Amino acid sequence: MPRIPCLLMICFLLLTLDDQAQRSATNETQRSTANDARVEMSLRDGWRFKFGPESATELQTEPDATWTTVSVPHTWNRAGYYKDAPASHINTAQNVVTTQGVGWYKLAFTPPANVSGMESFLQFDAASRIATVWLNGTLLGTHRGGFSRFRLDSTAALKPGRENTLTVKVDNTKPALGSSTADVLPLTGDFFVYGGLYRPVSLIFTKKMHLDLTDYGSSGVYAKTTSIASAGAQVQVRARVRNDSEQSGTLMLRTMLVDAQGKIAGQQEQTVTVAPASVAEGIANVAVTHPHLWQGVDDPYLYRLVVELSSKSSQLVDRVSVPFGIRQVRFDPNQGLFLNGKHVAVHGVGYHQDREGKGWASQPEDVAADEAMMREMGVTGIRLTHYQHGQPIHDLADRDGLVVWDEIPLVSQWTLGDHSEPTAALRENARQQLRELIAQDFNHPSVVTWSIGNEIDFGNGIPGFVGNNGGALPDPLPLLKELNQLAHELDPLRPTTLATCCEQHALAPGATVPITGAVTDLSGANRYFGWYYDKPSDLGPHLDSLHRTRPAQPMAVTEYGAGGAISLHSDNALGGAESRNRPQAEEYESYIHEQNWSTLQNKPYLWGTFLWNSFDFGSTTRSEGNAQDINTKGIVTFDHKHRKDPYFFYKANWTNTPTVHINSSLYTERAYRVADVRVYSNASKTSLKVNGKLIGVLADCPERICVWKNVVLVPGANKILASGTFAKGEVEDRTEWHLSEAAAKNTLIDCGALVAGASDEKHFGSDTFFEGGTAGSVSGPGGRGRAPAPVSIAHTSSPEVAATYRAGSFTYRVPAGDGKHPVVLTFVEPSLHPGERIFDVFANGQKVVADLDVAAAAGGPLTAYQRQFEVNARDGMVILEFRPTKGDAIVSAIEVQ
Structure with a gap:
């Protein structure tokens, strides 16, 4: 087999590990003996890391001083930071690292001597996104895909009782034509792909005959509930038994379901004979009388599924033990999801696996804290996006009764450049990642559906912020149909699904959108009414139309929401221009969730709703709100600590937990x-x-x-x-x-602004006290995920204030003490020529500005112009009416002193 050059091996062997860490790991494993059925050795500490050369040959010249000592999980990336108050954040502009490419890991370790004669497997819970592994200079293999567990047979290369050198090359290069990752999903996406060994690494020792560890990272055991009745349930368990010896072997296969009290609720025994260097399957049908069902959050009861292999002399050869819930799921296209015949309201969130300061290299306790925060809010379902997540979140969902949407990383694109079809290698990678997802998560009762893709129906309207392919219009349906068929072959009981962006709502004018939602058993709709487009009130009719299109297909809403920053605030969530522009007020995020949920809760045909997103997350396609390279749609901040206002909206609606929360608490x-x-x-x-x-x-x-x-x-x-x-x-x-x-005496309104613009001289508030009109900005809309370019405005020291406006026929009712008040109005003509916009202004019924033509008065567009007058407030109010005679009236700022 291929080997690392000798000079590189010498370099590796000369490295010195921390002796104490090495002895601790070795002693922990030594407590298990070769007589045990299975031995696991954690490879956590003492790794050396270097971001560097492409090849092992180039690595030879790298001095030891250029390597750093790390522990696994580890990533070399740090993405996304908040721009405000940098001292209060972990990530800053100075310490982020978004460089993608090749990273090298190496570890010297000593396995116990008494595992000699056992089979050994290196287990990587994930490595992003391509991993190539050598042990003692022997190439063990390469894994392509950054999200799934994989194992490599290390038996021949391992040296028990002696120092071994493990070397791993990890590559998270951004996919492009001709790149190393061009055929590894995802090709793009609105999330950052971190690099590294970001989940645990371990070494597993087994007997020559064992439950299969080479089956796409699975446990080798697949269990499913085939029937449930009041008197009993039937659970079918398929066990793959592998024989790595040179002789045929016969073992006793015992399958048990053990209840929470440790009693055997059902079992079956059978003999299995396995030929040399091959795999045989044993299928057990275990009957459980009076089963205690897994009933979601109401009663997430778990049995323990135990599968044992024993010799003729009853000596234990191998054993797998996993939690298992007895349940059956049904999706009704009109009434939603039913668990064991009982309706379940799926109040869900989307979930990405990164966090500020750690990226993807989180610990199980981090995931547990996230899941606890979700449950506190009343979440009953999680959409694990947009890739396979690790076992900790699945185990927690099983334990607490949450239903899970599992997904592969087929996101937005499946071809590069002008290619109209995916390459054979990419198709195979998609199939591989789907196989791994299903194999590894098959036994989790929480998983109710397999998703084969997300937003691959942009058509030729794919946004540039995720990588426009130059106008080509490849057809996603052949690949989707292939994956859909494969998912059904691998798991006939769970339905398939995917999430769409654009059916009946293309995101670009004139775009051609492929209809992908019809491919799968279920469908999910990612829809951002009131954020990227249209109004929140348009969501309901749109969903009804989708439901009428395929009335027999159960549907969920899989993304909805808005961006929000806890440091940006609005006096009126309806006062702003072009909501998706920057800045992003926390109050507007609340408004969008309030409006969307008001619609969604009254759609009984939706089997689930999944807001976007539980937490802010890294995305180097974005510069928005108070953040750089962060998608701000989370209802909890990127550090996973501060709950934004919408979090408490859902907690008040989704739980019976006593909840009282004042909005805009941080608008101090x-x-x-x-x-x-x-x-x-x-x-x-x-x-x-x-x-x-x-x-x-x-x-x-x-x-x-x-x-x-x-x-x-x-x-x-x-x-x-x-x-x-x-x-x-x-x-x-x-x-x-x-x-x-000053604010108590003066009312300074930045008209058309969701968040008031900065002014050197005065403290303006955002647009409020208005009736009618629409908000606008001379800067125009920004690109999706990007801020608009500022426009130069003449004759003003407050360009941010002058840049927004209210237009139409509208009125302001400004609270003011009775008596005389000076008023200053600021106007900016965005684009019209003289004579195209003429209007009057009335103050408490008196005309104070007549036949105003802003373009003529200011000398042209994008030039600030002011008018001043006095008004007598009556009944605590100054009423300013803007009445157009030609075109729309317009105003950029109002000052009532």
């Missing part, structure tokens, strides 16, 4: 002396106090949203207290908002 420096206070509460009665004064009590707030309008703040600190009445007592939330003396 207020722009206006009058504000609406919004509270998410599932209390029967919710009260609001400001500075100790009761503002009011609301009962059973619709959709758990309590709103107190026009609450007056005072200069200085304002203590906001919301309290909910529950059976076990009061639950409170409190925050403190500050109002400056």
Whole structure:
């Protein structure tokens, strides 16, 4: 077999590991003996890493000083950072590393001497995205795919009781024509592909005959519930027995289901004879009387499935033990998902596996914390996107009764350049990754569907931010149909699915969209009404239309939501222009979720809804909100610590946990002396106090949203207290908002702005107090995931304020003390010529500006122009009406002093 050059091997052998770590790992394994059925040795510590040369030959010249010592899980990448308050974040502009390419790992380790004569397998829980492995200079193999477990037979190359050198080349090069990864999925996507050995590595020792460890990373055991009745259930278990010896062997195969009390609930024994160097299968049909069913979050009861191989003398040869839930799932196209005949409301989230500071190299305790945070919010389902996730999240979902959507990384593209068909190698890689997904997650009761793709129906409207292919229009259907058939062959019981972006809603004008949703048993719709396009109210009719198109196909909504930053705030979520532009107010993210959920909860034909996303995640296609290279649609921040306001909206709606949450708590420096206070509460009665004064009590707030309008703040600190009445007592939330003396006296409105623009001289608030009109910006919309380029505006020291506007026929009702107030209006003509826009302005019924032609008065477009006048406020209000006579009226800023 191919070997690493001798000089490189000498270099490896000269490396010195930390002796204490090495002895600890060896001693831990020594406690197991060769008499044990199976021995596992963790290879966690003492690795050396270098990001560097393409080939092993080039690596020879690299001095030891250029390598660093690391522990596995490990990634060399760090992607995405928040731009504000860098000292409070882990990732910064200075420490991110988004370089993709080849990384090298090497480890010196000593396995115990008493495993001599056993089979050995190196197990990698994942390596991104191509891994090539040598042991003591012998090439063991290459694995192509960054998300699945794989094992390599290391028996011939291993030296028990002596120091061994393990070398791994890992390549996460960005796919391109002619690149090393051109045929490895995913080719693109709105997420960053980290490099490294980012999940655990271990060494497994078995007897010559054992449950198969070379079957696509599986346990070698496949179990499924074939029938359930009141008196009993039937569970079929298929076990693959491998014989790596040179002689035929016969073993006793014992299959058991053990209940939570340790009692055998059902079992079957049979003999299995396996020829030399081959695999034989044993199939057991285990009857369980009066089964305790896995009933989702209501009762996630788990048995333990135990499969044992024993010799004629009853000596244990091998053993696999995994949790198993007895359940049957049915999807109804009109009524949703049924688990063991009972309807289940699937309140779901999408989930990416990275986090700030760790990337993909998280620990099981990190995943457990994520899952606990989801459950606290009331999540009952998780869409594991857009690739195979590790075992920890699956085990937790089994334990806690969450239903899981599993997915392979066929995302957006399946060809490169102008190719109209995928290469044979890419098709095989897609098949391989689907085989691995199903083989490794087959036994999890939480997994209810296999997804064969995400958003591969862009057609020729694929956004440039994920890699436009130059206008070619390859057909995804042949590959999808091939994968769909394979999934059914591998698992006839679970339905297939995929997620679409564009059916009946192409994302580019005139785009041709392939209809992919009809390929699979189920379908999922990723739809962003009110964010990327249209209005939130358009979501319901669109979903109804999709349902009418294929009324017999169960459907889910698999993505919806909006971006949001906890440091960017709005006084009115409806005041902004082009919502997907930057900046992204936390309040607008809340608004989109409120509006979408109001629609989704009334669609009984949806078998599940999965908001996008549980956590902010790394994506080097984006520069938005307060972040660089982060997709900000999470309802929890990238460090997985701070819950954004929408999190509490769902907690109030999806759980019975007493919940009271004041929105905009982090909007501490207020722009206006009058504000609406919004509270998410599932209390029967919710009260609001400001500075100790009761503002009011609301009962059973619709959709758990309590709103107190026009609450007056005072200069200085304002203590906001919301309290909910529950059976076990009061639950409170409190925050403190500050109002400056200037904001108390002056109302400065940045018209058309969702988040107020910066001004050197004054503190503007975002657009509010308006009735009618639409918001706009002279900068125009930004690209998807990118900010618009700023436009130069003459004659202003506050270009960000001047750049947005409200247009149409509209009115502002500005709170103000009775008496005389100076008013300053700022106008900017975006593009029209003189004579094309003419309007009047009325103040409390009196015409104060007549026949204004902004382009003529300012001397042309993109030039600021101001008008000043005084108005007498009556009944605590200054009313400004903008009435067009030709075209639309327009205003960029209002100052009531």
